[in-house]
Amino acid sequence: MRIVGGVLLGLALAAGSLASGVGPAGAVVGGARVEGTRFPWVVRLSDGCDGALVASRVVLTAAHCGADTSVRVTAGSSDVRTGVTVGVTAVRQAPGYDPDTQRADWAVLQLDRRLNLRTLAVTPSAAYDSGRFTVLGWGSTREGGPQQRYLRAATVPFASDARCAGAYGGNGFVASDMLCAGRGGVDSCQGDSGGPMVHPDGAGGWLQVGIVSWGNGCGRAGYPGVYTQLSTFSQDIRAAVAALD
Structure with a gap:
């Protein structure tokens, strides 16, 4: 795979x-x-992946993206050049994630500050x-x-x-x-x-x-x-x- x-x-x-x-x-x-901002909760990750803002400082993404605390997250705009960019302070990968089968392919990222955006x-x-x-x-x-x-x-x-x-x-x-x-x-x-x-x-x-x-x-x-x-x-x-x- x-x-x-x-x-x-x-x-x-x-x-x-x-x-x-x-x-x-x-x-x-x-x-x-x-x-416009029809989907304000979609975010872009600097590692080339995407995610969703599911709480004011938490993003849900795929575990296979391999995000760590060096990743930056851009949010708040459909144009990645005009959104706000924040850092990541912690990552929790699904406990059952299997990179060989892609089972439980999810992870959550803690942002370095809360975002005043609608969440998903x-x-x-x-x-x-x-x-x-x-x-x-x-x-x-x-x-x-x-x-x-x-x-x-x-x-x-x-x-x-x-x-x-x-x-x-x-x-x-x-x-x-x-x-x-x-x-x-x-x-x-x-x-x-x-x-x-x-x-x-x-x-x-x-x-x-x-x-x-x-x-x-x-x-x-x-x-x-x-x-x-x-x-x-x-x-x-x-x-x-x-x-x-």
């Missing part, structure tokens, strides 16, 4: 493919630029783990392309566990830990790893249901993107966030 270091949302149709192999996701393919709630249950999702990030819009200055978003459809298992076979899909979404031409890709996949909460807001984790190429037909299934880990995540907030 190979992780593509970051995911991004691109306007291209299927943006080509990565070298053969399965790995972390990189860019959002088939998306569009986000205007983590789903409390599996009730929102189907339907249509929105995935966000600053990743490149084509294979091997540059990462983006402006945040991008794409709508991705749920892919069943059976479909995902059929696509990846013995290459690491674990239904209890992972959630699949996307279709040919609409997917996450290089530059967006760690970014949030969200679902409407029914009251005008959003719930985070997934973290961009891994996949086979970008927007390849028959290969949906694979996301950390947060409903499985919501209790552990809440405890980790409370310890750092």
Whole structure:
């Protein structure tokens, strides 16, 4: 299994493919630029990954990004050149994270100060783990392309566990830990790893249901993107966030 270091949302149709192999996701393919501050809780990490502000001084991202206290976090703007940049003082990786299988692919970062921004709630249950999702990030819009200055978003459809298992076979899909979404031409890709996949909460807001984790190429037909299934880990995540907030 190979992780593509970051995911991004691109306007291209299927943006080509990565070298053969399965790995972390990189860019959002088939998306569009986000205007204004519609998603104020999405943040950019200096290591090339993304994340979500889930408490005033805590960011949720992917464990495979390998963030440490040298990482800087930019928040508060869809334009990474105009956001506020803060440091990281502590990192808590999921206790069950397995870098070989990408199981429990989540981590939380404690920021060096609180941010006065709206935060994103983590789903409390599996009730929102189907339907249509929105995935966000600053990743490149084509294979091997540059990462983006402006945040991008794409709508991705749920892919069943059976479909995902059929696509990846013995290459690491674990239904209890992972959630699949996307279709040919609409997917996450290089530059967006760690970014949030969200679902409407029914009251005008959003719930985070997934973290961009891994996949086979970008927007390849028959290969949906694979996301950390947060409903499985919501209790552990809440405890980790409370310890750092």
